[in-house]
Each structure stands twice: as C-alpha cells, then as structure tokens.
Amino acid sequence: MNTDTKNIKKLIIDQSLQLDCGKTIKDFSLAYETYGTLNKSKNNAILAFHALTGDQFVTNINPITKREGWWTFAVGPGKAIDTNKYFVICANVLGGCMGSFGPKETNPETNKIFGTTFPVITIKDIVKAQKFLLDYLGIKKLLAVTGGSMGGMQVLQFVSLYPDMAHSAIPIACSASHSAQNIALNELGRQAIMADPNWKKENLIPSKGLAVARMAAHITYLSKKGLQEKFGRKLQDKGSLKFSFDADFEIESYLRYQGSAFVDRFDANSYLYITRAMDYFDLEKQFNGNLSQAFKNTKSKFCVISFSSDWLYPTSENKEIVIALNACGANVGFVEINSDKGHDSFLLNVPEFLKVLSEFTNSTYNEINNEK
Amino acid sequence: MNTDTKNIKKLIIDQSLQLDCGKTIKDFSLAYETYGTLNKSKNNAILAFHALTGDQFVTNINPITKREGWWTFAVGPGKAIDTNKYFVICANVLGGCMGSFGPKETNPETNKIFGTTFPVITIKDIVKAQKFLLDYLGIKKLLAVTGGSMGGMQVLQFVSLYPDMAHSAIPIACSASHSAQNIALNELGRQAIMADPNWKKENLIPSKGLAVARMAAHITYLSKKGLQEKFGRKLQDKGSLKFSFDADFEIESYLRYQGSAFVDRFDANSYLYITRAMDYFDLEKQFNGNLSQAFKNTKSKFCVISFSSDWLYPTSENKEIVIALNACGANVGFVEINSDKGHDSFLLNVPEFLKVLSEFTNSTYNEINNEK
Numbered sequence: 001m002n003t004d005t006k007n008i009k010k011l012i013i014d015q016s017l018q019l020d021c022g023k024t025i026k027d028f029s030l031a032y033e034t035y036g037t038l039n040k041s042k043n044n045a046i047l048a049f050h051a052l053t054g055d056q057f058v059t060n061i062n063p064i065t066k067r068e069g070w071w072t073f074a075v076g077p078g079k080a081i082d083t084n085k086y087f088v089i090c091a092n093v094l095g096g097c098m099g100s101f102g103p104k105e106t107n108p109e110t111n112k113i114f115g116t117t118f119p120v121i122t123i124k125d126i127v128k129a130q131k132f133l134l135d136y137l138g139i140k141k142l143l144a145v146t147g148g149s150m151g152g153m154q155v156l157q158f159v160s161l162y163p164d165m166a167h168s169a170i171p172i173a174c175s176a177s178h179s180a181q182n183i184a185l186n187e188l189g190r191q192a193i194m195a196d197p198n199w200k201k202e203n204l205i206p207s208k209g210l211a212v213a214r215m216a217a218h219i220t221y222l223s224k225k226g227l228q229e230k231f232g233r234k235l236q237d238k239g240s241l242k243f244s245f246d247a248d249f250e251i252e253s254y255l256r257y258q259g260s261a262f263v264d265r266f267d268a269n270s271y272l273y274i275t276r277a278m279d280y281f282d283l284e285k286q287f288n289g290n291l292s293q294a295f296k297n298t299k300s301k302f303c304v305i306s307f308s309s310d311w312l313y314p315t316s317e318n319k320e321i322v323i324a325l326n327a328c329g330a331n332v333g334f335v336e337i338n339s340d341k342g343h344d345s346f347l348l349n350v351p352e353f354l355k356v357l358s359e360f361t362n363s364t365y366n367e368i369n370n371e372k
Numbered sequence: 373m374n375t376d377t378k379n380i381k382k383l384i385i386d387q388s389l390q391l392d393c394g395k396t397i398k399d400f401s402l403a404y405e406t407y408g409t410l411n412k413s414k415n416n417a418i419l420a421f422h423a424l425t426g427d428q429f430v431t432n433i434n435p436i437t438k439r440e441g442w443w444t445f446a447v448g449p450g451k452a453i454d455t456n457k458y459f460v461i462c463a464n465v466l467g468g469c470m471g472s473f474g475p476k477e478t479n480p481e482t483n484k485i486f487g488t489t490f491p492v493i494t495i496k497d498i499v500k501a502q503k504f505l506l507d508y509l510g511i512k513k514l515l516a517v518t519g520g521s522m523g524g525m526q527v528l529q530f531v532s533l534y535p536d537m538a539h540s541a542i543p544i545a546c547s548a549s550h551s552a553q554n555i556a557l558n559e560l561g562r563q564a565i566m567a568d569p570n571w572k573k574e575n576l577i578p579s580k581g582l583a584v585a586r587m588a589a590h591i592t593y594l595s596k597k598g599l600q601e602k603f604g605r606k607l608q609d610k611g612s613l614k615f616s617f618d619a620d621f622e623i624e625s626y627l628r629y630q631g632s633a634f635v636d637r638f639d640a641n642s643y644l645y646i647t648r649a650m651d652y653f654d655l656e657k658q659f660n661g662n663l664s665q666a667f668k669n670t671k672s673k674f675c676v677i678s679f680s681s682d683w684l685y686p687t688s689e690n691k692e693i694v695i696a697l698n699a700c701g702a703n704v705g706f707v708e709i710n711s712d713k714g715h716d717s718f719l720l721n722v723p724e725f726l727k728v729l730s731e732f733t734n735s736t737y738n739e740i741n742n743e744k
Contacts, residue, residue, distance in 0.1 A: 021615035120615040180599040180623045184591045187624045190617060191587060191631070195580035197569055208567035215563060216588055219556045224683070227552040233654060241652055243393035243492040245562060245644060249651065251552045252559045259563070272617060279621065280613055282605060311596070311683070 008099040013132045020122040031099025032091040036083035048090045049147030049154035055098035056090045080358035093126045095273040103269035123281040127157045148172035148346030163297035168364040172305045175317040177282035186275035189213030210268045211259030223309035223342035291324035302332040303360040307345040380471040385504045392494040403471025404463040408455035420462045421519030421526035427470035428462045452730035465498045467645040475641035495653040499529045518542035520718030535669035540736040544677045547689040549654035558647035561585030582640045583631030590630045595681035595714035663696035674704040675732040679717040
C-alpha cells in the first residue's frame with residue numbers, strides 16, 4: 001500500500017476486496033483525512049463515517065468545495081469530539097466522488113470514466129474498504145465508530161463485521177434496514193438523474209436532473225415544522241405574488257440554490273451508486289431476519305441517538321436497533337433529542353445532541369484509561 | 373351560455389371573469405359532469421371539488437382515461453354520497469386538462485396551444501368559475517360543498533366567497549394556507565417538469581419530467597407506515613438483488629408505473645398551473661391574517677375531516693380551520709379518521725370516513741327537509 005499525496009490524501013489499497021455483487025476489486029483508492037494526533041497507545045482513534053453526500057473533510061474548510069466540513073459543529077479542537085484529545089479518521093466512501101474509487105474515476109482498462117460501468121456497491125463493501133485504512137494506520141481497536149444517516153448504517157455494519165474493533169459505537173439518525181419510503185425517495189432522485197438527457201453522455205453533466213434529486217432529498221432532511229418556522233410563506237420579493245413560475249416564495253429560491261450548488265460538488269453517478277447502497281442495506285436480512293444476531297459478538301458499548309422531528313429515520317426505526325442490541329445483551333444507551341431541525345439535526349448546532357456525543361465519547365475514553 | 377357536447381360536457385361561459393392576476397377571461401369553457409337527478413326543490417345538489425390531478429369524472433368509468441372515477445368509493449348509487457338521492461356536480465378546474473379552459477387549450481388569438489402563455493390562476497379564480505356553472509344549472513343553494521386536498525381548499529374558498537350558498541361544507545384533508553413544505557414539494561415537481569428539455573417545445577411532451585413530478589407527489593400521498601406494510605423491502609423478482617439500477621424493489625416499479633401512467637392522462641403545464649394555484653392559496657392572508665374573518669358571514673354547517681397518517685395536510689392544519697370556524701361562532705364538527713393510508717385516504721375505501729361523510733350529508737339533508 002502507498003498513499004498518493006496529490007491535493008487529496010489517498011491510500012491505494014493493493015489487496016483484493018470481493019464486493020457483494022461478486023466482482024473483486026484491487027489497487028483501488030480510498031481518499032481520507034485525519035484530525036488530531038494518534039496517541040502512543042493508539043487508543044484515541046475515532047472513525048467517523050459520512051452520509052450520502054458527505055466526504056472525508058469532516059471539519060475545517062473543505063479544500064475542494066471551500067465550504068465548512070460536514071461535521072464542523074461536532075468535530076474540532078474543544079468541540080464535542082475534541083480533536084485536541086482524539087484522532088478522528090474519515091474516508092470518502094467507495095462509490096464517492098472525493099477521490100475514492102468511484103464512478104467518477106478512470107477505468108485503467110479503458111482509460112475512460114467508469115460511469116455506470118462501475119460495480120454496484122453495498123454498505124458492507126464500503127465498510128470493508130475502510131478496514132484496510134485502519135490496518136494501514138496501525139489501529140487495532142478504535143475508541144469509537146460514529147456517523148449519522150448512512151454514516152450510522154456503516155456504524156452498524158462495522159460492529160457487526162468487526163465485533164472486537166471498537167470500544168464504542170454511536171449510530172445516529174439511522175436504520176438497520178432501509179424503509180420502503182426511503183427506497184422510494186432514493187428512487188425518485190435516481191429517476192430524476194436518469195431522466196436527464198445528459199446522463200451517460202460523455203463529457204456532459206446531468207445537472208438539471210441532479211439538482212432535482214438534491215431538492216427532493218433536501219426537503220426530506222428538514223422537518224415540516226422547521227420549514228414552516230424558517231420559511232413559512234415568506235415571499236422572495238417582499239411585495240406581492242408575481243403570478244409566474246419564477247421563485248415567488250423564499251423556500252423556492254432556497255431549494256433552487258440547494259439544487260444548483262450541489263451540482264458543483266457532486267457526481268451524478270456517485271449519487272446513483274450511493275443511494276443504491278443505502279437501499280440495499282438490510283442488516284436484519286444479513287442475519288436471516290434476526291437483527292440481534294448482527295450484534296451477538298459485539299464488545300462495543302452503544303449510544304443510539306435519534307431526533308424527534310426526523311421523519312426520514314424516525315425514532316421508531318432507531319429504537320429497533322436498541323431493541324435488537326438489548327436482545328443480545330449488549331451495553332446500550334438510547335437518547336431521542338428534541339429538535340425541530342429534522343434529519344439534518346445531526347449536522348447542525350443542536351446543543352443537547354452535541355453534549356450527549358461529547359459525554360459518551362469522554363466516558364468511554366475515561367473507562368478504557370481507568371480515569372474514573 | 374351554451375354547452376358543447378362533444379365527448380366531454382362543457383359549459384361555455386360568455387361572461388367575464390377577472391382573474392386574481394389582473395387579466396380578464398371571457399368565453400371560456402368549463403367541462404363538468406353531473407350524477408343523479410336534481411329534485412324539484414333543487415335542494416339536493418352537492419358540488420364536489422376535485423384535487424390536483426382529478427377531473428370532473430367523479431365516479432363510474434372515466435370515459436377518457438377508462439379508469440374508475442377518483443371518488444368512486446364515496447359517490448354513486450347507495451354510496452356515502454348517494455346519487456339515488458343527491459345530485460352531484462363536479463367541474464374540471466380552470467387550468468385543468470379535461471376540457472376546461474387550461475394551458476392545453478388553443479388560444480383563439482394565435483391558434484396555438486396556450487402552454488405557458490396561459491394566465492396564472494388561483495383557487496379563488498377556480499371557485500369563481502364554478503359559480504357560473506351553478507347559475508347555469510339554476511342552483512341557488514347547494515346541499516353541500518365538499519372535496520379533499522385541493523378540493524378542500526376550494527370548499528373553504530367557496531364558503532368564504534358565497535356564505536349563503538351552501539347548507540353544509542365538508543373540507544377534507546386540506547389547509548387554509550399552503551405550508552412551506554407543501555410549496556417545496558410542489559416546486560420540486562415543477563422543477564422536474566421544467567428540467568425536461570421537451571418542456572415548452574411544440575408538439576413534444578416533457579414526459580420524463582412529468583413522471584418524476586408524479587413520483588414525488590405520489591410518495592407524499594402515502595404514509596410511511598402504509599408504504600412499509602404494502603411494499604416493505606419486497607423484491608420485484610422474488611430472488612436476490614440485481615446489483616443494477618433496474619427496479620429491484622416492488623416500490624420502485626410501482627413508482628415507475630405511477631409516473632408513466634400519469635403522463636398518459638395529464639398535461640405537464642396543467643400540473644404547473646394547478647400546483648401554483650395551490651401554493652398561492654392563503655385564505656388567512658385574504659383576510660389580513662385573521663382566518664376566522666373568512667367565515668364570519670357563513671351560514672354553512674361544517675364537518676372538517678382529517679386523517680391520522682396524512683403528513684401532507686396533517687390534522688394540525690385541519691384543526692386550524694376548526695379553530696377559526698369556532699372563533700366566529702360557526703356550526704362546526706371535526707373528525708380525525710384513523711387510517712394508515714396517508715393523504716390518499718380520502719380517495720380510498722376507508723369505512724369510518726365514508727360513514728362520517730354519509731351521515732353528515734344525510735343529517736343536513738334531513739334537517740333542511742325537516743325530516744328529523
């Protein structure tokens with residue numbers, strides 16, 4: 001293995017990884033970032049998994065997009081996950097578009113972009129790829145694995161695959177198997193992309209379709225109440241209605257902006273592949289319908305977190321994880337955070353959530369270091 | 373006024389209607405249908421308002437689409453709204469595509485389809501147009517006005533405009549002003565249509581964009597629980613995952629079917645105009661922020677109905693109507709029907725709902741005929 005240190009830090013994995021689809025990949029890249037310093041006993045490492053449209057740039061300014069990292073509120077010096085104390089690792093997922101092996105990369109056999117010839121990947125594939133990174137970094141056991149949304153799915157898959165590898169696990173706002181509504185919403189996004197005539201055309205970007213997909217997703221990340229409070233029926237031009245199809249309401253121009261800004265930073269095919277991986281995620285099915293079997297060998301201590309206004313991964317689905325963990329005697333705590341910010345709460349400044357994240361992480365660290 | 377009796381029954385309105393946008397229309401058509409017989413005292417007429425994608429064909433087989441009418445469960449001989457007893461009227465809304473004056477019609481001045489040169493219309497315009505139909509039919513006072521979703525908005529607008537014209541009003545699963553989330557969802561559909569390169573091209577149909585818009589809307593008409601129970605993670609081919617972007621899950625092929633079937637029966641520009649009318653609907657604003665003023669002169673007796681799993685027009689928004697009605701001393705009853713079928717409940721066989729609809733209608737009829 002060696003790292004490629006062009007603008008983005010990459011690990012080239014020269015070992016084979018057999019994907020769930022049956023194909024085997026080798027010599028593939030995993031782009032990653034780390035924050036803080038790994039201590040001598042190598043027991044302060046936290047692996048953070050990103051969500052659908054996230055990447056390895058957890059905090060600070062993302063050097064590619066020039067925006068704040070996706071978990072800036074939670075990770076950094078003095079923050080809930082304190083990088084003065086912990087060593088935080090995050091890798092761009094397989095199938096992603098921020099340097100990891102994904103549909104945007106060039107197929108060395110054809111010298112063309114993979115595009116839709118990229119293999120369909122799963123959350124399990126995504127997690128297994130990151131195990132190579134931990135091996136490369138020489139980390140035998142993580143202090144914690146954590147992530148929200150699709151990041152939470154990776155947490156669950158990780159502890160199931162590697163029951164001895166994390167002292168603690170913090171799955172946030174997620175589910176152990178993707179619901180019919182969530183599959184439907186992802187399919188909607190995919191259909192929007194595939195409806196764009198630029199899709200699969202060389203050197204063209206299906207930007208309109210991708211923008212529509214993003215708008216659809218963005219609505220689901222917020223809560224009805226949150227939208228009403230933030231936007232309500234406020235007009236864009238503070239006068240009267242325009243009687244046209246221009247953006248009359250603030251919520252309309254907000255959505256249009258979200259759509260077009262996304263196109264600048266995300267690959268449409270990555271969107272297809274990653275949503276597919278989410279839809280395919282069914283940890284219960286991996287264990288023949290008995291979710292608690294997924295966790296039967298786990299040594300991790302769990303903190304499951306949900307948000308009251310999250311209708312994409314509602315508390316009820318997070319509780320199913322807790323029930324399965326309880327059924328196999330795992331050490332598990334559960335918190336539902338009161339927030340009107342919907343599914344996006346895990347990315348935002350929600351003090352009660354950040355407090356739970358901080359306290360649980362610190363208590364685990366203190367336990368393993370006997371600093372009670 | 374005269375009716376055009378080509379396949380579709382149409383009233384040509386030769387009076388002027390000033391639209392909210394400022395334009396005046398004249399000699400415009402309103403396609404309509406009636407069921408049952410108007411009695412001698414003309415006191416058994418019920419005006420049913422259709423929702424976004426409905427039309428005048430309330431029950432029986434729609435002669436154009438060859439499908440069941442949208443309210444077949446509720447309206448017909450011996451049904452909740454019994455057409456052996458009542459005379460049910462329904463008009464295709466202004467802006468619609470089933471024969472009424474809408475963007476699909478030909479502009480006599482240019483001999484071209486109106487398309488996006490059609491004026492932007494409002495729920496108030498839609499309701500005022502239907503008043504001409506009542507005048508034409510010689511109906512001074514309706515037994516009831518009713519409708520679900522956008523149909524319910526028309527109910528509210530109707531009783532506000534014509535406080536003496538309906539003995540009773542049954543707004544179902546609706547809101548007195550469109551919420552930010554609902555504006556966002558409509559905007560999503562519009563953006564999907566407008567993203568299609570066929571949009572605004574003569575003789576071309578933006579079918580992919582319209583299908584995506586329909587898929588998005590369709591998801592919102594169902595509940596998370598209903599989707600989970602009906603589809604869950606059932607696979608299309610009862611074997612294993614296909615590791616492709618074909619429809620793996622039943623919910624995916626169901627959505628794709630809903631999208632493509634819709635394209636066959638609905639005009640994309642009608643979709644733009646009618647969703648715009650919904651977004652613009654704000655009865656509260658019409659009365660300077662005091663919704664109860666909208667109902668202050670009403671003589672109607674109200675039955676407001678919501679559905680427990682409707683997240684598009686949740687019970688809380690229906691209750692706001694009830695509160696406003698109470699505040700002005702109106703005669704109002706309210707029922708939340710328990711149903712997992714989401715917003716679509718009002719269109720489906722939900723016995724408790726149909727019972728309420730039947731009993732309320734019958735009791736009003738008995739009251740005005742002193743048949744207690």
